[in-house]
Amino acid sequence: MTTGTTASDSGTAPRAGVVGLGMIGGGVAVSLARRGRIPTVYDVRPGISDSLEGVPEQVPTLAEVARGSDVVLVAVLDADQARAVLTGEDGLLSAAHPGLVVALLSTVALEEVRELAALCAAAGVDFLDAGVTGGTAAAQNGLTVLVGGPDDVVERARPVLDDFAKRVVHCGELGTGMTMKLARNALTYSVWAAVRESALIATAGGISLPRLLEVVSDTDGGAAPLTLLQVHAAGITVPEERVASADLLAQKDLAAVQEFAASAGIEVPIVDAARPHMRAVYSGELPSAARPA
Incomplete structure (x- = not known):
C-alpha cells in the first residue's frame, strides 16, 4: 500500500486516467467525461480520442497519464499489454506517486493479476483487478465493475469507478474480481455453446431455428439457466431422493440426445460433458477444494 498524501486525504476529487481507448476504455473515458470527471487518456494509436465525445486530446506518454491521475483505468487486450503499460519505457510505474x-x-488469468499487482507494489502503487461486464454499454455509464482488492484502496478508487459504471461490486480480496469475471464468462460462453448444440440437434431433425426459438422461449419455466444456482445460493438442500430422481431423468433424456446425434452424424460435446455430472448439478455439490473458506 502506498504512503503519503492521497486525493482522499487532501479532500480533493481523485483524478482519473484511462489507458487503451478501444470499445471498453473509450466508452469509460466518455462516461467519465459525461459525469464531469475529465480523464487523462492515452492510446498507442494517435488521434483515437478525437472521436470520443467530451474526451480531451490524448497525452503522448503513459508517464503523463500517471502524473495526471490518482486512479488509472487500464483497458488493454491482455496481460502482456498490461505489463508493457506498467513497466515499459515511460510506463505508468516510471511516474509512480503516493496514492496512485x-x-x-482487462480479463486476464489470476496468476497474471498477482504478477501485475506485485509489479505495482514494488513501485509503491496500489492495484485493483476490476473486470467489467456489459461492454457494449461502456459509453452509456452501463458497465458493471467486479473489483478485487483491499477495502481502503477500493474506497479511494470508488468515486472514479462510480462515475463510469452502472454498478460497482467489491467481490473481496485481490483476485476475487477477476474470479467473478471468469465465473461469469464460463457461464456465458458455455450457454452460448449449449444453445448452438441445441440448434444443431434441431436442424439435424428438420426443425427450423425460428421454431426452436419459439419453443424454448415459451417453455423455459423451471429449466431457466439460473434456477438451480438460485436454489443453491439460498442454501436450500435438495433432498437426495429428488436429486436421484432428477439425475435418472437427465440420464434418460441425455442418452436419447446422444443416440439421436449418433444417428444423425453430429457431435454433441456439451451433452457428452454434462451427462456424467448431472447429479452434482442438481445437488449443488462442490469439490472440497472449491468450497469457500
Whole structure:
C-alpha cells in the first residue's frame, strides 16, 4: 500500500486516467467525461480520442497519464499489454506517486493479476483487478465493475469507478474480481455453446431455428439457466431422493440426445460433458477444494 498524501486525504476529487481507448476504455473515458470527471487518456494509436465525445486530446506518454491521475483505468487486450503499460519505457510505474491506484479492466488469468499487482507494489502503487461486464454499454455509464482488492484502496478508487459504471461490486480480496469475471464468462460462453448444440440437434431433425426459438422461449419455466444456482445460493438442500430422481431423468433424456446425434452424424460435446455430472448439478455439490473458506 502506498504512503503519503492521497486525493482522499487532501479532500480533493481523485483524478482519473484511462489507458487503451478501444470499445471498453473509450466508452469509460466518455462516461467519465459525461459525469464531469475529465480523464487523462492515452492510446498507442494517435488521434483515437478525437472521436470520443467530451474526451480531451490524448497525452503522448503513459508517464503523463500517471502524473495526471490518482486512479488509472487500464483497458488493454491482455496481460502482456498490461505489463508493457506498467513497466515499459515511460510506463505508468516510471511516474509512480503516493496514492496512485491502477485498476485493470482487462480479463486476464489470476496468476497474471498477482504478477501485475506485485509489479505495482514494488513501485509503491496500489492495484485493483476490476473486470467489467456489459461492454457494449461502456459509453452509456452501463458497465458493471467486479473489483478485487483491499477495502481502503477500493474506497479511494470508488468515486472514479462510480462515475463510469452502472454498478460497482467489491467481490473481496485481490483476485476475487477477476474470479467473478471468469465465473461469469464460463457461464456465458458455455450457454452460448449449449444453445448452438441445441440448434444443431434441431436442424439435424428438420426443425427450423425460428421454431426452436419459439419453443424454448415459451417453455423455459423451471429449466431457466439460473434456477438451480438460485436454489443453491439460498442454501436450500435438495433432498437426495429428488436429486436421484432428477439425475435418472437427465440420464434418460441425455442418452436419447446422444443416440439421436449418433444417428444423425453430429457431435454433441456439451451433452457428452454434462451427462456424467448431472447429479452434482442438481445437488449443488462442490469439490472440497472449491468450497469457500
